[in-house]
Amino acid sequence: xxxxxxxxxxxxxxxxxxxxxxxxxxxxxxxxxxxxxxxxxxxxxxxxxxxxxxxxxxxxxxxxxxxxxxxxxxxxxxxxxxxxxxxxxxxxxxxxxxxxxxxxxxxxxxxxxxxxxxxxxxxxxxxxxxxxxxxxxxxxxxxxxxxxxxxxxxxxxxxx
Numbered sequence: 164x165x166x167x168x169x170x171x172x173x174x175x176x177x178x179x180x181x182x183x184x185x186x187x188x189x190x191x192x193x194x195x196x197x198x199x200x201x202x203x204x205x206x207x208x209x210x211x212x213x214x215x216x217x218x219x220x221x222x223x224x225x226x227x228x229x230x231x232x233x234x235x236x237x238x239x240x241x242x243x244x245x246x247x248x249x250x251x252x253x254x255x256x257x258x259x260x261x262x263x264x265x266x267x268x269x270x271x272x273x274x275x276x277x278x279x280x281x282x283x284x285x286x287x288x289x290x291x292x293x294x295x296x297x298x299x300x301x302x303x304x305x306x307x308x309x310x311x312x313x314x315x316x317x318x319x320x321x322x323x
Contacts, residue, residue, distance in 0.1 A: 181268035187279045189271075193255040195224035195263050196280065198273040201238075201248045202229075211235040219251060219273075222280045224258070232256055233264045240270065253277075 190196055199216035207213045214232045232254065238246050246252065253276030256265035 186271060186275055189255055189269065190223065190276070190279055193223065193269065194258040195226060195256040196222035196254065196276065197224075197226045197230070198222065198251055198253050198276060199230070200251055201246050203248075207233055209233070212237055214238060214246075216254065220277065222276060224256075230263060233259075233262050234266060235264075236266065238265070238270060239267050246270075 197216070197218050198220045199218040201214050202217050203215040205213050205215075212234050214234065216230050216232055218226055218228055218230055240246060251273045253271035253273040254265055255269040255271065255276075256263045258264075
């Protein structure tokens with residue numbers, strides 16, 4: 164019986180058990196976000212690991228070209244495998260004083276992170292310009308209709 168229970172529980176033990184929170188919500192709750200590559204890792208004096216990242220693109224927060232990120236546990240991907248060095252990775256983290264701290268559940272696909280962070284800009288201006296163009300077209304159309312009605316009225320009065 165214990166063997167069957169171990170088989171049933173084994174698949175969930177192999178993968179991360181992260182809360183199912185949309186990426187945009189996780190991004191808004193994070194202090195720091197960036198796309199970067201792990202260049203080195205070392206044990207942390209506080210326990211856990213320190214990861215050195217080369218930042219490809221800053222998304223949010225005080226991030227320079229290189230950043231050290233602390234983690235209380237070893238960082239792994241969604242399949243529970245250690246991170247591959249020099250491979251692009253989306254990182255969400257929080258500030259603990261001057262330290263940047265993350266965990267495996269805050270790592271994500273770099274493309275997904277960049278797509279969530281890139282909000283369309285200028286929508287309000289486009290809307291105002293569209294409304295102005297619509298108003299100009301309507302004003303011109305109304306003017307032409309009134310002019311046409313006057314022409315028809317004068318033509319019909321000549322025929323009588």
